[in-house]
Amino acid sequence: PTVVYQLPDGSTSSVDVPAGxxxxxxxxxxxxxxIVAECGGSCSCATxxxxxxxxxxxxxxxPTLEEQDLLEFLDGVQPCSRLACQLVLTPDVDxxxxxxPSSDA
Ligand code: FES
Structure with a gap:
């Protein structure tokens, strides 16, 4: 699958990310x-x-309850907010x- 990242500086980066x-x-x-990912993807840092x-x-x-709990305390949270480490690509995704968000940079 391809992930398109819309970056804080306004640019866009398309990356091929393998399923899984x-x-x-x-x-x-x-x-x-x-995306800082301090915790390395264990759904505990929210960076x-x-x-x-x-x-x-x-x-x-x-989102799992665990993810929802973390999201609640973030600045700039929106209904579409997610933790990127919990967004795992599957093979049928194009x-x-x-x-x-720039606040995480
Ligand atoms: Fe830490 Fe996603 S990398 S919660």
């Missing part, structure tokens, strides 16, 4: 700005906050789009 990896993995492996494009929502599972 997360939107966070794709960002970190390509050194994209904005991988992104806004998931509405059209991309069906590509992923609903392209998804996320917006990386």
């Amino acid at each position: 990896q997360s939107v966070m993995d794709g960002s970190v492996r390509n050194n994209l700005p904005g 991988c906050h992104v806004y998931l494009d509405e059209e991309s929502t069906p590509a992923f599972e609903e 392209t998804v789009t996320v917006t990386v």
